[in-house]
Amino acid sequence: MQGAEYGDADLKKAMANELRQRLVEAQKEGRPLRVYCGYDPRTSDLHLGHTITMRKLRQFQDLGHAVTFLVGTGTSMVGDPSDKDKLRAVLTKEETEHNARTYAEQAYHILDREKTSIRFNHEWLLDLKLADLIKLASAFTIQQFIQRENFKLRWEKGDPVYLHETFYALMQGYDAVAMNTDVQVGGSDQLFNIITAGRKLQEAYGQRPQIGIIMGILPGTDGVVRMSKSLGNHIPILAESGDMYGKVMSLPDSAMPIYFKLVTRYTPVQVKAVEESLAQATRHPRDVKMELAREIVSIFHSEQAAVEAEEQFKRVFQARQAPEDMPEYALQSGQTLLDVLMAAKLIASKSEGRRIVEQKGVRLDGEVLPDAQAVFPHIGVLQVGKRKFVRVKIKDEG
RNA sequence: GGGCGGUUACCCAAGUGGCCAAAGGGGACUGACUGUAAAUCAGUUGGCAAAAGCCUUCGGAGGUUCGAAUCCUUCACCGCCCA
Numbered sequence: 001m002q003g004a005e006y007g008d009a010d011l012k013k014a015m016a017n018e019l020r021q022r023l024v025e026a027q028k029e030g031r032p033l034r035v036y037c038g039y040d041p042r043t044s045d046l047h048l049g050h051t052i053t054m055r056k057l058r059q060f061q062d063l064g065h066a067v068t069f070l071v072g073t074g075t076s077m078v079g080d081p082s083d084k085d086k087l088r089a090v091l092t093k094e095e096t097e098h099n100a101r102t103y104a105e106q107a108y109h110i111l112d113r114e115k116t117s118i119r120f121n122h123e124w125l126l127d128l129k130l131a132d133l134i135k136l137a138s139a140f141t142i143q144q145f146i147q148r149e150n151f152k153l154r155w156e157k158g159d160p161v162y163l164h165e166t167f168y169a170l171m172q173g174y175d176a177v178a179m180n181t182d183v184q185v186g187g188s189d190q191l192f193n194i195i196t197a198g199r200k201l202q203e204a205y206g207q208r209p210q211i212g213i214i215m216g217i218l219p220g221t222d223g224v225v226r227m228s229k230s231l232g233n234h235i236p237i238l239a240e241s242g243d244m245y246g247k248v249m250s251l252p253d254s255a256m257p258i259y260f261k262l263v264t265r266y267t268p269v270q271v272k273a274v275e276e277s278l279a280q281a282t283r284h285p286r287d288v289k290m291e292l293a294r295e296i297v298s299i300f301h302s303e304q305a306a307v308e309a310e311e312q313f314k315r316v317f318q319a320r321q322a323p324e325d326m327p328e329y330a331l332q333s334g335q336t337l338l339d340v341l342m343a344a345k346l347i348a349s350k351s352e353g354r355r356i357v358e359q360k361g362v363r364l365d366g367e368v369l370p371d372a373q374a375v376f377p378h379i380g381v382l383q384v385g386k387r388k389f390v391r392v393k394i395k396d397e398g
Numbered sequence: 399g400g401g402c403g404g405u406u407a408c409c410c411a412a413g414u415g416g417c418c419a420a421a422g423g424g425g426a427c428u429g430a431c432u433g434u435a436a437a438u439c440a441g442u443u444g445g446c447a448a449a450a451g452c453c454u455u456c457g458g459a460g461g462u463u464c465g466a467a468u469c470c471u472u473c474a475c476c477g478c479c480c481a
Contacts, residue, residue, distance in 0.1 A: 158478055222425095223436090232408095232425080250435045286433040317434060352427085355442060359428040373448065385428065386435070 005188050005216035011195070019211045022182055035060045036068035037185040038121065038175060039107075040076050041099045046106045047234035048296070049218040049227035052262045053185045054110040056215060060183070061115045068179060069107055069118050071100040074125030075171045106237045109300050124178040125171050136170045139204045140197075145169075148192050173197030177205045185213045189226075218262050221247055223255035241301045245309035248293035249317075253278075253285050256292060264295045322381045326389040331379060337362070338372045340392065346384045361385050364392075 006012040026033050037053040039046070057067045097120075104118050128136075145151055151161050169192060176184055176198040184194045191214055199209035217226045220233025227234045235247045251259065256278060260271045274291075277283040290310060297306035315321045329344040338353050341362070347353040356362055357372040365380040382390045 160477065221435095246435055252436055253433095254436095284433070285436085289434080289436085313434085349445065350447090351445060352443085354447095356428060359442065361428045 006191075006214050015211050015213070019183070019213075022208075022211060026182065032065040033060065033182040034066050034068070034179060035183040035185065036070050036119075036175075036179060036181055038070040038072045038075065038172065039103060040072045041103060045229070045236045045238050046103060047227055047229060047236050048263050049187075049220075049234065050107075051110055051237065052215045052218055053187065054107055055262075055265075056185045056213060057116075058110050058112065061112050065183075067111070067116055068181075069104060069111065069116050070175060070179075071103060071118065071120050072172075073097075073100070073120040074122035075168060075175075109237060119179070121171070121175050121178070125174065128174070133167075133170075135204070136174060136201060139200050140166075140170070144196065169193045169197040170201070173199075173201040176210050177201050177207060180207055181210045182208075183211045183213060185215065187217050188214050189217065190214070216258065216262055219255055219258065221250055223252035235296075237300055239300075241297050241305040241309040242312050244300065245293045245297050245306070245313055246317075248296050249289055249313065251289065251292075253289070256285070256289060259292055259296075263299075264292065265299065266295075317386070322383065322389055326381070326391050328391045328393055329382075330395045331376060331392050332395055335376050336373055337369055337376050340376050340382065341372075341384065344382070344390045344392075346382070346388050346390060356384060 006015070022033065035057060037057055039050060057069070061067045100118065100120065104116070107116070145166050146155065151165075154161050172190075172193040173196075175181075176194075180202075184198055186194050191212070194210070194212035194214065198212070202209045219225060220227035220231060221235065222233045225231060225233060229236075235244060239247065248259075257271075257275050260266055260274050264271075266274070274288060278285060278288060290313075293313075294306045294310055297309050301309075312323055316323050327344070329340065331340065335343070337357065338350055341347045341353045342350060347356065354372050357369065360368050360370075361384060362369045362372075363383040364377065366383075369377070376392070379392050379394055382392050
């Protein structure tokens with residue numbers, strides 16, 4: 001179970017045992033295991049952090065089990081109230097279904113399209129009656145919830161803990177009941193929802209409790225805090241190849257091992273080899289990171305795209321040359337440098353433009369341009385900072 | 399229902415009449431350096447302006463004052479505690 005992370009050796013052992021047993025049973029019954037993982041449809045795009053559980057699902061698929069990609073259309077109504085600045089996005093059915101399709105498309109970079117069934121948990125959650133809810137709730141004590149670390153911390157800090165946040169676990173637990181699942185995969189933040197809520201409710205409904213497979217959490221591009229779109233440290237699955245490559249390269253060295261472990265297709269043996277080469281400094285960390293970036297781009301784009309992204313990266317950041325493709329801007333006569341920067345959308349305001357020019361951040365064909373106010377000198381490649389390039393041309397040309 | 403507190407720039411957060419376009423941190427941006435868009439170091443971080451300066455911003459509206467993020471009135475939203 002590469003990448004599994006229970007934070008508790010006993011639990012890990014228990015889960016491994018149960019999984020083994022369940023596999024034997026299922027084989028006797030001649031059925032595949034029912035495996036699922038849920039995804040919140042409120043954010044529009046998935047990122048590398050989501051792919052960890054998908055990769056695990058994929059392994060089950062490859063072994064012939066029945067995998068469900070569950071879209072949390074019902075649970076998303078509760079959501080995580082820690083995003084207070086966001087409006088309660090009440091998504092229409094059309095919007096959620098649209099998101100779900102987009103999701104699935106993104107997920108198929110990892111999952112096998114033919115073998116994945118997509119379900120929406122509003123199908124069963126929104127039909128629950130009050131009496132059902134009471135039954136669900138009666139399987140738990142307030143104490144169990146107060147014990148949870150994230151509630152506990154907030155409680156102690158005097159921060160609010162909303163009643164409906166407790167529903168989230170119940171709803172997620174009921175998913176397992178509704179689908180009568182054998183295995184649920186999730187991140188370690190889902191430990192309670194999977195192990196406590198899911199298993200308890202299944203027992204309450206006379207089902208065999210599911211086995212939880214708890215995966216490690218991927219840190220974001222800062223290398224420390226978990227990857228999340230709202231923290232802005234994410235690498236979207238849909239990022240274009242050059243951007244994806246660059247984002248991986250911007251990871252701190254310390255994050256490389258966990259990325260190899262959780263995101264790549266490498267086997268445990270290969271991961272170990274990489275870790276050792278880093279620990280013993282037998283390979284240059286930059287080369288290792290480039291290998292990582294290449295692998296990740298290959299997963300979501302292609303080998304070809306990865307090679308191209310790497311060439312581009314070398315060219316722009318190592319050799320400090322202009323990229324081959326860049327946007328173009330048609331120069332109009334009499335425009336100052338500031339006008340051009342503004343019109344080509346390289347800066348957000350003129351003040352910002354002045355500042356950057358003062359800081360020697362603007363170059364034309366490699367020469368620093370010192371005066372924001374001067375008339376634009378000649379056509380060529382205009383560069384702002386290290387990453388922004390525009391080819392400035394005469395108006396009618398091309 | 400009662401008591402108390404809060405709403406400040408991209409985010410967190412200080413500021414309780416003038417020295418406030420507003421401390422500090424994070425993030426972001428620029429430069430130097432290099433192994434890279436990492437790390438480190440330096441700088442920048444509301445808008446307009448060449449500049450002096452002007453304008454907009456401290457939840458909304460109104461008021462007091464020569465002068466308000468700071469005081470008053472009112473509205474909205476949020477939170478904690480007690481019941």
